[in-house]
Amino acid sequence: MPDPDGGFTRLWDAHYDDVLRYAARRIDHDTARDIAAETFLVAWRRRGDIPPDRPFPWLLNVARNVLANEMRSRRRRTRLWDRLRGDGPRAPAADVASGLAEGGRIAAALDRLSARDREVLRLVGWDGLDARDAAIATGCSVKTFSVRLHRARRRLTAALAEIDARAETDARAETDARAETDARAETDAGRPAPAAPLQRSPQA
Amino acid sequence: MNDLHEVRRVMAPADPCPPGAFDGAAHDPAGRAAYERITASAARRPGPSRRTTFRLVAAGGVAGALIAGAVVATSDGKPHHPAPAAPTETQQVLNVAATFALKQPFTAPRPGQWVYTETRYWRSHMPGKGTVVKPGSPLRKTVDRIWVREDGSRMASYEHGRLVTSSTGGAIPPTDYATVSKLPTDPDGMLAWARRQPAPGGGNGGVFSLLGSLLLNNGALPPAQTAAAYRAMAKIPGVNVDRASKDGAGRKAVSVSFLIEGWAKEEILLDPSTYAYKGHRTTVVEDHAMPDGGRFLKGAVESYSVRLAAGVVDRPGQRP
Numbered sequence A: 001m002p003d004p005d006g007g008f009t010r011l012w013d014a015h016y017d018d019v020l021r022y023a024a025r026r027i028d029h030d031t032a033r034d035i036a037a038e039t040f041l042v043a044w045r046r047r048g049d050i051p052p053d054r055p056f057p058w059l060l061n062v063a064r065n066v067l068a069n070e071m072r073s074r075r076r077r078t079r080l081w082d083r084l085r086g087d088g089p090r091a092p093a094a095d096v097a098s099g100l101a102e103g104g105r106i107a108a109a110l111d112r113l114s115a116r117d118r119e120v121l122r123l124v125g126w127d128g129l130d131a132r133d134a135a136i137a138t139g140c141s142v143k144t145f146s147v148r149l150h151r152a153r154r155r156l157t158a159a160l161a162e163i164d165a166r167a168e169t170d171a172r173a174e175t176d177a178r179a180e181t182d183a184r185a186e187t188d189a190g191r192p193a194p195a196a197p198l199q200r201s202p203q204a
Numbered sequence B: 001m002n003d004l005h006e007v008r009r010v011m012a013p014a015d016p017c018p019p020g021a022f023d024g025a026a027h028d029p030a031g032r033a034a035y036e037r038i039t040a041s042a043a044r045r046p047g048p049s050r051r052t053t054f055r056l057v058a059a060g061g062v063a064g065a066l067i068a069g070a071v072v073a074t075s076d077g078k079p080h081h082p083a084p085a086a087p088t089e090t091q092q093v094l095n096v097a098a099t100f101a102l103k104q105p106f107t108a109p110r111p112g113q114w115v116y117t118e119t120r121y122w123r124s125h126m127p128g129k130g131t132v133v134k135p136g137s138p139l140r141k142t143v144d145r146i147w148v149r150e151d152g153s154r155m156a157s158y159e160h161g162r163l164v165t166s167s168t169g170g171a172i173p174p175t176d177y178a179t180v181s182k183l184p185t186d187p188d189g190m191l192a193w194a195r196r197q198p199a200p201g202g203g204n205g206g207v208f209s210l211l212g213s214l215l216l217n218n219g220a221l222p223p224a225q226t227a228a229a230y231r232a233m234a235k236i237p238g239v240n241v242d243r244a245s246k247d248g249a250g251r252k253a254v255s256v257s258f259l260i261e262g263w264a265k266e267e268i269l270l271d272p273s274t275y276a277y278k279g280h281r282t283t284v285v286e287d288h289a290m291p292d293g294g295r296f297l298k299g300a301v302e303s304y305s306v307r308l309a310a311g312v313v314d315r316p317g318q319r320p
Helices: A007-024 A029-045 A055-077 A093-098 A101-112 A115-125 A131-138 A142-181 A185-189 B002-014 B029-040 B052-077 B089-103 B187-196 B203-217 B223-234
Strands: B019-022 B114-123 B140-149 B154-159 B162-167 B240-246 B252-260 B264-270 B277-284 B301-313
Touching: A007 A029, A007 A055, A007 B019, A007 B029, A029 A055, A029 B029, A055 A131, A055 B162, A101 A142, A101 B002, A115 A131, A115 A142, A115 B002, A131 A142, A142 B002, B089 B223, B089 B240, B089 B252, B187 B203, B187 B223, B203 B223, B203 B252, B203 B264, B203 B277, B252 B277
Parallel strands: none
Antiparallel strands: B114 B140, B114 B301, B140 B154, B154 B162, B240 B252, B252 B264, B264 B277, B277 B301
């Protein structure tokens, strides 16, 4: 059946890219395409259920479930779990390596948080939702979401502080070690620690 | 607010997919292919909201909406006699239905329980270009078994014989107990609520359909809201009743109807003795051409439904 009133086409034009980005932030890009398509298939079948005033968080709520289903079946099927960005035992190396130093630092901090904290932060920080839309996307009340966001932000700050402290310690230890053997130690000591030490123990 | 801005500021450098990435993906080859595949798939709608009338209205498009406007203007334009001495037939029937509804025993679902609604639908196909739906055209029969958690967070239904639970994005009208149990319990409040909902087609037909869908899609609509919905219907200009109607199976039924867009008669059917809600029917009363060239002929049944079971259960998959 064609799209009689053009509503679905408008939905596609307005939100497909955003839904794809949402998925690509959480899984490899090939699978992200599938997640986006599956999300819109659900939307197509349930056109009558889409709240006309706020379709985007509704779509993300569907995408979240599609993604969760995909991960569940994947976990059963294979051990490709670590293709999931940030939710595996560790983030894909390419992400951290190709990101800026600052990105690597934040990725490392996110790694230390619970899956729920991470998701709350991603919805706001990356997907650009406000508390009301994020509450729809996650299926909780606005108040609950705001509380979760506040706590997640606090824990992110703490994780970042811990990482910075460790980086400093590592850098100092490195400096001390080199100072004994390498006369050029001083020039290296001024640089912040590279991303590598940050990945050492994500499960603090 | 502070949290939002701060989190965005801190998280931005680590975004693996910054704004701008995938721009235009909706229309690149992979996007186009996905779009074609999806819109070519069967118009199966496992969602809980079965807006049969909305299907018609949406398909009717602008022309349909204009006709609806004309009908509403006519019925609204009639001199309205305030407070008639005797209630009309419509008011009487709906008042009785409301009174019966209030007398029904009702047990509200407890937290974590599920509301089950089982409905059998008969639907005509949507006439495409050059095709016609006429009286006697075959109707496709489906049985919908839907569980909605009382808080509206999850729904479950059978897909390809498997019970699938998913989250709900909400529906218009709502289909979860938490929301419907908070709807107004007075007729005017209920009517005002229904008028505020975004109903395609709008006008009195949209409001009637919305209230009809509220009854159709909610297996556990509390008595107070059920009664308010009936009494709100009685306040919509243009609503008619027929005490001697028959349902799709030829059994006696009380029909409450509204003529949508001048060509589709939308009915809710009530049990003739208990006035309990039985289902809906949409009949074509005037030949109608769809924008894409398909036609509905006078006398054709667009769709009808019969509620088979409804109640509260502990988990999806369970029957009351």
